[in-house]
Amino acid sequence: xxxxxxxxxxxxKALQVLDQVAEFRRPVRFSELLENSPFPKPTLYRFVQTxxxxxxxxxxxxxxxxxxxxxxxxxxxxxxxxxxxxxVARPYIEALAAKVGEAVHLAQLDNGHVLFVDRCKATxxxxxLAQAGKIAPGYCTGVGKVILAFMPQIEQNxxxxxxxxxxxxxxxxxxxxxxxxxxxxIKADGVAYDxxxxxxxxxxxxxxxxxxxxxxxxxxxxxxxxxxxxxDDLEKQRPNLLKSANLIGSEAELWQVPTWS
Amino acid sequence: xxxxxxxxxxxxKALQVLDQVAEFRRPVRFSELLENSPFPKPTLYRFVQTxxxxxxxxxxxxxxxxxxxxxxxxxxxxxxxxxxxxxVARPYIEALAAKVGEAVHLAQLDNGHVLFVDRCKATxxxxxLAQAGKIAPGYCTGVGKVILAFMPQIEQNxxxxxxxxxxxxxxxxxxxxxxxxxxxxIKADGVAYDxxxxxxxxxxxxxxxxxxxxxxxxxxxxxxxxxxxxxDDLEKQRPNLLKSANLIGSEAELWQVPTWS
DNA sequence: AAGTTAGTTTCAAATAATGAAACTTAGTTT
DNA sequence: AAACTAAGTTTCATTATTTGAAACTAACTT
Numbered sequence: 001x002x003x004x005x006x007x008x009x010x011x012x013k014a015l016q017v018l019d020q021v022a023e024f025r026r027p028v029r030f031s032e033l034l035e036n037s038p039f040p041k042p043t044l045y046r047f048v049q050t051x052x053x054x055x056x057x058x059x060x061x062x063x064x065x066x067x068x069x070x071x072x073x074x075x076x077x078x079x080x081x082x083x084x085x086x087x088v089a090r091p092y093i094e095a096l097a098a099k100v101g102e103a104v105h106l107a108q109l110d111n112g113h114v115l116f117v118d119r120c121k122a123t124x125x126x127x128x129l130a131q132a133g134k135i136a137p138g139y140c141t142g143v144g145k146v147i148l149a150f151m152p153q154i155e156q157n158x159x160x161x162x163x164x165x166x167x168x169x170x171x172x173x174x175x176x177x178x179x180x181x182x183x184x185x186i187k188a189d190g191v192a193y194d195x196x197x198x199x200x201x202x203x204x205x206x207x208x209x210x211x212x213x214x215x216x217x218x219x220x221x222x223x224x225x226x227x228x229x230x231x232d233d234l235e236k237q238r239p240n241l242l243k244s245a246n247l248i249g250s251e252a253e254l255w256q257v258p259t260w261s
Numbered sequence: 262x263x264x265x266x267x268x269x270x271x272x273x274k275a276l277q278v279l280d281q282v283a284e285f286r287r288p289v290r291f292s293e294l295l296e297n298s299p300f301p302k303p304t305l306y307r308f309v310q311t312x313x314x315x316x317x318x319x320x321x322x323x324x325x326x327x328x329x330x331x332x333x334x335x336x337x338x339x340x341x342x343x344x345x346x347x348x349v350a351r352p353y354i355e356a357l358a359a360k361v362g363e364a365v366h367l368a369q370l371d372n373g374h375v376l377f378v379d380r381c382k383a384t385x386x387x388x389x390l391a392q393a394g395k396i397a398p399g400y401c402t403g404v405g406k407v408i409l410a411f412m413p414q415i416e417q418n419x420x421x422x423x424x425x426x427x428x429x430x431x432x433x434x435x436x437x438x439x440x441x442x443x444x445x446x447i448k449a450d451g452v453a454y455d456x457x458x459x460x461x462x463x464x465x466x467x468x469x470x471x472x473x474x475x476x477x478x479x480x481x482x483x484x485x486x487x488x489x490x491x492x493d494d495l496e497k498q499r500p501n502l503l504k505s506a507n508l509i510g511s512e513a514e515l516w517q518v519p520t521w522s
Numbered sequence: 523a524a525g526t527t528a529g530t531t532t533c534a535a536a537t538a539a540t541g542a543a544a545c546t547t548a549g550t551t552t
Numbered sequence: 553a554a555a556c557t558a559a560g561t562t563t564c565a566t567t568a569t570t571t572g573a574a575a576c577t578a579a580c581t582t
Contacts, residue, residue, distance in 0.1 A: 008311045014272040015315050022339040050269040068340035070371045076337030077394025078283040079329035110331045133338025
């Protein structure tokens with residue numbers, strides 16, 4: 001859960017404050033922010049003011065609390081629509097979810113965290129919005145491990161340093177060395193398994209989404225519960241999963257159109 | 262479509278660059294940004310670098326283009342979940358949509374723009390995610406006008422200055438004076454109508470969501486097509502609409518829990 | 523190979539950010 | 553109600569960061 005890789009000037013610091021507010025997961029008072037802040041009172045105060053002016057935070061005058069601002073919703077709309085894989089991938093992950101009858105997740109990596117950008121559950125197609133934008137650790141999820149495995153060395157290193165290696169379950173890999181071994185194996189095999197490493201009873205098979213040049217841009221996974229599925233059952237879905245990931249990869253390739261607006 | 266009310270130091274300028282990238286609605290090259298930028302080359306260059314470092318933009322090295330970064334999706338998740346009305350309002354707007362059998366929109370105001378934070382269409386409950394975060398003009402939509410009508414004077418003034426007053430249809434109110442008259446009438450009446458002012462064939466009835474102290478925090482609308490509905494038909498839904506808005510308002514009131522995490 | 527454009531770096535000058543301290547306001551206690 | 557306390561806000565001299573003209577390099581085009 002550590003942050004702040006390098007403080008990119010004033011802008012970086014301000015964004016750090018934004019993250020801090022986001023972490024609270026509820027409206028927060030100035031004094032609460034101040035307690036956990038590396039910045040002195042007036043500095044933090046001005047950041048919060050600026051961010052509020054800019055609509056990145058919103059201030060509730062009745063309760064004197066700050067929360068994430070609606071401008072973010074607008075900006076993220078662009079991000080989701082024109083930058084994330086979600087848009088291109090949507091039809092494919094829907095098809096996959098329908099075929100397999102289990103939940104399908106689409107993830108990208110955001111500063112060491114796995115960011116779920118979309119998900120389709122065969123049964124209820126709802127709560128997509130509530131799910132998109134959720135984060136999970138990289139080192140103990142199928143999608144996370146597979147993205148890490150296929151990353152370029154340098155970036156991988158940086159990402160591995162950022163993992164918390166907290167033991168969510170008895171199966172969680174809790175140190176860098178163990179994870180590194182697993183990542184090599186995953187890269188050789190082409191898919192990653194989550195054997196209840198993040199949540200008891202939840203298993204998944206994940207594979208990377210690669211561009212033509214072999215860059216990882218995200219991952220897709222089929223997730224299920226140990227009540228219904230075993231790792232072997234998931235393994236049987238490997239061809240379906242790979243096919244979908246390939247299709248998404250090549251579509252993403254074509255997709256970024258040339259300059260003529 | 263004008264921006265930049267006051268340039269909040271370096272942070273404000275950087276966020277201005279973010280907006281600029283968002284407006285392109287596609288991956289964009291540095292030189293394209295430079296053309297429409299108020300900043301000189303090295304300055305813009307550093308902003309883009311910083312924002313990319315910070316994950317607010319993402320850079321595609323293959324194509325040398327910038328797009329909105331995934332970090333925004335994560336931050337917006339918090340915004341949507343803990344700051345927007347969407348979460349509290351969801352059950353109520355779903356119920357309303359089911360009852361009325363027409364599309365129900367939930368909006369908040371973001372710097373003069375109407376920001377749709379959620380929507381339920383009685384038939385297909387899908388594409389919510391694609392809709393959330395969309396923006397529309399304030400002066401020619403039901404939700405927009407009703408929010409403007411119930412705003413405090415000072416803020417209203419600022420917002421009215423920011424409207425574009427472009428004639429989307431023959432019914433659009435195209436100047437401040439006409440809008441102001443209408444707003445007074447709306448405030449007295451309690452609801453706003455969109456009589457095909459934004460889109461030909463689309464009408465709606467909108468009412469404000471108010472806190473106990475009488476602050477507007479958003480608006481709900483029932484929208485329909487002139488093929489199926491008349492303004493009179495919408496008027497008949499007024500009690501349903503008001504009831505839902507009241508429920509959302511009082512729930513939003515209660516909702517921001519005290520400090521004990 | 524010469525020419526052109528896009529992208530990147532340099533560095534002194536200009537500007538904006540910083541934070542200790544003082545101040546104001548709101549809430550609590552005597 | 554006065555005295556006390558804590559939360560939020562402003563001031564201002566100091567410090568550090570941002571700024572942008574110009575120079576440079578890399579990547580295409582002729």
